[in-house]
Amino acid sequence: MEKRVNLGKAAPELYQTVITLDRQAGEYAASAGIADGFVxxxxxRASQLNQCAYCVRLHTRDALASGESSDRISVLPAWRETQYFDEKEQxxxxLCExxxxxxxxQVPDSVYAQAAAALSNEEIxxxxxxxxxxNAWNRIAIPSRYPVKA
Structure with a gap:
């Protein structure tokens, strides 16, 4: 595989901006009452859909470290077929998908209506x-080919 431009190293100031945005989004989620593990x-889930191996591994580890069960993590790609997730989480x-x-x-009206029925405006x-x-992180890691070694 040819060497790719590492976006974080090529433009560190932009990378830092995304880090700040990520921290702020996490803080906002916490203030909205969304559990860290579910975050x-x-x-x-977004990283799975985008096939970002680097982020899939990272957030699997983070979810486990924050107390999420291996069962919930394992069934995440098929969450609709399980009873592991409550109405708000579904x-x-x-909405995330x-x-x-x-x-x-786009974001279908039916998906947004489901979110509006179960979640507060702050949670949405x-x-x-x-x-x-x-999704921004996935679009940084994937074209940069962040390494995912065993």
């Missing part, structure tokens, strides 16, 4: 910001 599951996961896959039908904003930021 990592949202980041993990709405948040659906829609934001991540925005080119595929927190989920959306988390997903915006993790």
């Amino acid at each position: 990592h599951l949202l980041r993990l 709405a948040a996961l659906a 829609a934001v991540t896959m925005i080119a595929d039908g 904003a927190a989920v959306e910001w988390l997903c915006v930021v993790i």
Whole structure:
């Protein structure tokens, strides 16, 4: 594989801006009452959809460290088929997936309505910001080919 430009090293000031935005999004999620472990599951789910191996590994480890169970992490790609996630978490996961896959039908009204029925405006904003930021991270890591070695 040819060597890629590492975006973080090429423009460290921009990279630092994303770090700051990530921290702020996490703080906003905490103030909205979203559990730290579930924050990592949202980041993990978006990273799975984007096939960002670096971020999948990172947020799996972070989710485990924050107390998420290996069962919830394992079934995350098939969360709709499980009873591991409550109504609010299901709405948040659906919204995160829609934001991540925005080119595929935007954020459908049905997904937003489900979120609005289960989540407060602050929770919706927190989920959306988390997903915006993790999608930015995925778009930094993937073209830079961040290494994922065993």
